[in-house]
Amino acid sequence: MTELLRLDHINVDIPIGGGLFRPRAWLQxxxxxxxxxxxxxxxxxxxxxxxxxxxxxxxIAGLRKQTAGQVAFNSNRDVxxxxxxxxxxxxxxFSALDPRMTVxxxxxxxxxxxxxxxxxxxxxxxxxxxxxxxxxxxxxxYPHQFSGGQRQRIAIARALVAEPxxxxxxxxxxxxxxxxxxxxxxxxxxxxxxxxxxxxxxxHDLGVVRHLSDxxxxxxxxRLMEVASRDDLFETPSxxxxxxxxxxxxxxxxxxxxxENILRGExxxxxxxxxxxxxxxxxxxxxxxxxxERPELLPAPGRPTQVSACHFKD
Amino acid sequence: MLRYTISRLLQAVIVILVMSLLLYMLIGLMPxxxxxNMLEGNPSLTPxxxxxxxxxxxxxxxxxxxxxxxxxxxxxxxxxxxxVYFRPVLVVLGPAVLQTAKLLVATQVISxxxxxxxxxxxxxxxxxxxxxxxxxxxxxxISLPGFWTSLILIIVFAVKLGWLPASGTPLMTDxxxxxxxxxxxxxxxxxxxxxxxxxxxxxxxxxxxxxxxxFIRTARxxxxxxxxxxxxxxxRNALIPLVTVLALSFGTLFSGALVVETIFGMLGMGKVIxxxxxxxxxNLALVGLLLATIxxxxxxxxxxxxxxxxxxxxxxx
Amino acid sequence: xxxxxxxxxxxxxxxxxxxxxxWGRFRRNPIAMISLGFLLILTLACAMAGPIExxxxxxxxxxxxxxxxxxxxxxHWLGTDDLGRDVLLRLLxxxxxxxxxxLLATLITAVIGxxxxxxxxxxxxxxxxxxxxxxxxxxxxxxxxxxxxxGAVDLSKIGLSREAATSPAAVFLRIVVIIAxxxxxxxxxxxxxxxxxxxxxxxxxxxxxxGASGRYNVFVHILxxxxxxxxxxxxxxxxxxxxxxxxxxxxxxxxxxxxxxxGNMLTNAQELILSAPLLAVYPGILIxxxxxxxxxxxxxxRSALDPREDGxx
Numbered sequence: 026m027t028e029l030l031r032l033d034h035i036n037v038d039i040p041i042g043g044g045l046f047r048p049r050a051w052l053q054x055x056x057x058x059x060x061x062x063x064x065x066x067x068x069x070x071x072x073x074x075x076x077x078x079x080x081x082x083x084x085i086a087g088l089r090k091q092t093a094g095q096v097a098f099n100s101n102r103d104v105x106x107x108x109x110x111x112x113x114x115x116x117x118x119f120s121a122l123d124p125r126m127t128v129x130x131x132x133x134x135x136x137x138x139x140x141x142x143x144x145x146x147x148x149x150x151x152x153x154x155x156x157x158x159x160x161x162x163x164x165x166x167y168p169h170q171f172s173g174g175q176r177q178r179i180a181i182a183r184a185l186v187a188e189p190x191x192x193x194x195x196x197x198x199x200x201x202x203x204x205x206x207x208x209x210x211x212x213x214x215x216x217x218x219x220x221x222x223x224x225x226x227x228x229h230d231l232g233v234v235r236h237l238s239d240x241x242x243x244x245x246x247x248r249l250m251e252v253a254s255r256d257d258l259f260e261t262p263s264x265x266x267x268x269x270x271x272x273x274x275x276x277x278x279x280x281x282x283x284x285e286n287i288l289r290g291e292x293x294x295x296x297x298x299x300x301x302x303x304x305x306x307x308x309x310x311x312x313x314x315x316x317x318e319r320p321e322l323l324p325a326p327g328r329p330t331q332v333s334a335c336h337f338k339d
Numbered sequence: 340m341l342r343y344t345i346s347r348l349l350q351a352v353i354v355i356l357v358m359s360l361l362l363y364m365l366i367g368l369m370p371x372x373x374x375x376n377m378l379e380g381n382p383s384l385t386p387x388x389x390x391x392x393x394x395x396x397x398x399x400x401x402x403x404x405x406x407x408x409x410x411x412x413x414x415x416x417x418x419x420x421x422x423v424y425f426r427p428v429l430v431v432l433g434p435a436v437l438q439t440a441k442l443l444v445a446t447q448v449i450s451x452x453x454x455x456x457x458x459x460x461x462x463x464x465x466x467x468x469x470x471x472x473x474x475x476x477x478x479x480x481i482s483l484p485g486f487w488t489s490l491i492l493i494i495v496f497a498v499k500l501g502w503l504p505a506s507g508t509p510l511m512t513d514x515x516x517x518x519x520x521x522x523x524x525x526x527x528x529x530x531x532x533x534x535x536x537x538x539x540x541x542x543x544x545x546x547x548x549x550x551x552x553x554f555i556r557t558a559r560x561x562x563x564x565x566x567x568x569x570x571x572x573x574x575r576n577a578l579i580p581l582v583t584v585l586a587l588s589f590g591t592l593f594s595g596a597l598v599v600e601t602i603f604g605m606l607g608m609g610k611v612i613x614x615x616x617x618x619x620x621x622n623l624a625l626v627g628l629l630l631a632t633i634x635x636x637x638x639x640x641x642x643x644x645x646x647x648x649x650x651x652x653x654x655x656x
Numbered sequence: 657x658x659x660x661x662x663x664x665x666x667x668x669x670x671x672x673x674x675x676x677x678x679w680g681r682f683r684r685n686p687i688a689m690i691s692l693g694f695l696l697i698l699t700l701a702c703a704m705a706g707p708i709e710x711x712x713x714x715x716x717x718x719x720x721x722x723x724x725x726x727x728x729x730x731x732h733w734l735g736t737d738d739l740g741r742d743v744l745l746r747l748l749x750x751x752x753x754x755x756x757x758x759l760l761a762t763l764i765t766a767v768i769g770x771x772x773x774x775x776x777x778x779x780x781x782x783x784x785x786x787x788x789x790x791x792x793x794x795x796x797x798x799x800x801x802x803x804x805x806x807g808a809v810d811l812s813k814i815g816l817s818r819e820a821a822t823s824p825a826a827v828f829l830r831i832v833v834i835i836a837x838x839x840x841x842x843x844x845x846x847x848x849x850x851x852x853x854x855x856x857x858x859x860x861x862x863x864x865x866x867g868a869s870g871r872y873n874v875f876v877h878i879l880x881x882x883x884x885x886x887x888x889x890x891x892x893x894x895x896x897x898x899x900x901x902x903x904x905x906x907x908x909x910x911x912x913x914x915x916x917x918x919g920n921m922l923t924n925a926q927e928l929i930l931s932a933p934l935l936a937v938y939p940g941i942l943i944x945x946x947x948x949x950x951x952x953x954x955x956x957x958r959s960a961l962d963p964r965e966d967g968x969x
Binding site: 086087117121122123124183 | 857858859861862863864865866867868872877880881
């Protein structure tokens with residue numbers, strides 16, 4: 026499969042505070058992340074809040090500039106090349122649409138930015154609305170006349186209208202009612218199958234991730250803990266953090282949860298990341314070496330396509 | 340906190356210097372020859388000296404030289420002579436500052452409790468008739484012209500009814516205190532009316548917000564009387580930011596004072612500045628304006644500092 | 657179609673744009689509507705001052721000492737002033753100036769304020785700090801003294817010829833300019849606050865992802881979304897500016913006689929208090945009524961534009 030996106034040793038540092046007489050502190054939001062995504066592939070970025078997954082998504086979409094490292098899209102390192110070919114779907118459907126614009130104006134905005142005529146924009150927006158299951162009458166209405174789930178679909182229509190090669194979806198289901206989530210999830214799945222679009226699917230919900238993704242990358246405090254194919258990750262998780270996350274998924278009637286891998290404590294502040302392996306403060310397997318030496322992303326024993334960063338991986 | 344204070348003080352000094360330059364330039368744009376005018380009021384200068392100074396610091400010299408000379412003298416305490424009064428500027432301004440201070444202090448002393456009282460009454464029952472009255476009152480205070488209100492009050496109370504004097508200060512400067520206060524009633528009333536308006540709105544909004552908060556509900560649940568709740572708890576909380584509102588309102592107060600002093604014939608800073616500009620008295624105008632600006636900036640600085648002291652988050656920004 | 661079933665879209669008539677709903681709300685506010693009506697009638701009357709003068713056959717500026725201080729009569733509906741001039745006519749002409757200053761200065765104030773506010777809010781960082789410092793300083797300053805000294809500026813010293821400097825046009829423009837120079841700060845603050853709240857919102861990000869430039873985002877997304885508080889602020893500005901102009905003119909540093917303005921018609925009022933107190937009342941009442949009406953309209957606009965009401969009808 027052809028490689029669509031490549032991230033090489035991405036660092037994102039965010040300056041905090043600082044004024045006339047005070048030095049700034051730097052927050053390491055993303056630290057040494059390298060990934061590759063093929064055409065048509067769905068990569069999920071999972072982690073707790075504060076893991077940096079949204080930040081990484083924004084870097085991929087061109088909304089944030091990385092402090093170090095390269096982002097290559099279709100072998101093109103320039104941010105401009107990604108504009109429009111990479112689209113975004115946001116978490117909050119209520120702030121994703123400009124309340125002053127009609128739905129067709131919103132949906133066709135990517136085309137407007139490319140210079141298309143309004144006639145063309147209108148017809149393309151109606152097409153896009155149809156693809157997400159909304160009728161043409163919706164085109165002349167305003168966002169406030171729609172529910173959350175419908176607004177999210179409008180946002181998806183907007184992402185589709187410019188025929189992107191990749192969509193970064195930042196927790197697109199989190200703000201929706203549970204009953205609507207499955208509808209929108211199926212829609213995303215449907216689109217993926219029909220158009221062969223790659224997704225970067227950001228989520229903290231592993232259940233949803235399992236349904237949609239081909240590969241999964243697990244982030245913790247801005248660092249990659251594990252990257253594996255969907256099946257490998259869910260059936261034979263290698264990193265203790267991944268295992269703990271999986272154990273936390275609520276399960277009904279599937280037998281008792283394994284006690285051993287429950288996460289202890291709270292995520293440390295990104296301003297003061299732990300030394301060595303950043304996960305060692307909460308890891309049930311932590312030893313001395315874990316606080317001294319940062320583990321590299323290396324293949325798990327016997328499964329070369331599954332990599333994880335742990336001194337004591339499975 | 341100390342760092343913040345020092346940084347703000349430094350900024351204030353810079354702003355004052357910049358303002359002094361701006362005012363110097365503006366004053367120079369008034370009709371007449373600024374340098375000639377500035378030298379006029381000094382009775383001790385001989386014509387020869389005047390000619391010499393004119394050559395050194397005259398209008399044909401670049402601005403920065405003239406300004407520099409002025410600043411140099413100013414920093415040594417020499418602010419020049421008033422060309423209208425033939426006295427040193429500071430001597431003229433001294434009593435004027437006192438007069439305006441009397442006026443403003445009296446205004447504040449009445450305005451603050453009045454605003455608190457009216458605001459609390461209004462907040463007690465939002466939408467009630469008291470609230471509507473207060474709203475109307477506040478509305479009127481931002482719709483009425485101050486100078487006209489003064490005139491109407493003079494017409495009604497001084498001319499028609501004869502109850503109060505039409506001027507703000509008694510004729511004899513050493514008149515009894517009671518006389519002085521009598522003369523101050525109308526001007527202070529006008530200033531208070533316009534000062535209280537925005538204050539009341541603020542107190543009312545602030546109190547309504549506080550009254551809806553949790554700790555008030557607790558107080559009520561404890562069974563405290565409504566008055567106690569209102570006064571002891573809600574008012575106190577709503578007042579804290581009021582301090583900064585007051586400090587920032589100095590500019591508007593001073594503007595109002597200028598108008599009132601002019602109409603009521605009170606020789607305060609406002610009137611002095613007004614007369615100085617009308618009579619093209621450069622030195623007096625410049626220093627008077629600068630003084631007003633400095634006091635205003637200092638009070639807004641105090642507001643910032645008080646606010647930062649009360650809300651530590653500002654400092655950490 | 658796919659397995660996705662569409663939720664039923666809410667049926668609303670096409671014309672239910674936000675603006676028609678808002679106008680409806682404004683219409684149902686009696687105080688605001690009355691005020692608006694008053695302002696329209698007043699503006700119309702003042703605009704007709706010229707033709708009315710022609711119809712009456714007298715000049716509002718020419719003195720006629722034989723008919724000073726006349727009581728209201730059928731010839732002079734509000735009587736005559738201390739120079740024998742028709743009071744009503746002068747009030748109408750004065751209104752023209754005051755309203756014109758109010759509108760024009762508000763426009764300029766808005767342009768300056770919105771530009772500075774949006775730039776400060778959008779660019780942020782050091783530029784924002786500097787602009788805000790400057791704004792805060794001006795807000796804190798005592799404005800009347802400043803306006804007086806600005807009003808005293810001899811225009812011929814900044815390059816204008818003698819005649820140009822003293823022409824009515826120059827005097828009019830000067831007062832518009834100096835008021836605009838000090839009054840832009842309120843609008844700037846509102847524009848900045850609005851810009852800062854909108855610039856990081858998701859729909860702006862979505863536009864950026866598709867290639868939108870800063871200029872595009874400002875004009876297409878930010879400005880329309882901060883229009884609401886700005887419109888209210890601009891309306892209230894008109895009232896405030898009319899008050900500034902009348903105070904300045906009263907003090908002799910605004911529009912100077914013989915051109916009448918409500919403010920300078922009151923300059924001599926103190927001396928005339930004994931002979932004709934009513935002359936001190938009319939112009940002031942007009943100022944008060946006009947500014948009050950403007951404030952009511954502004955308040956009405958504020959409630960009508962309240963975004964919380966947009967979700968419902």
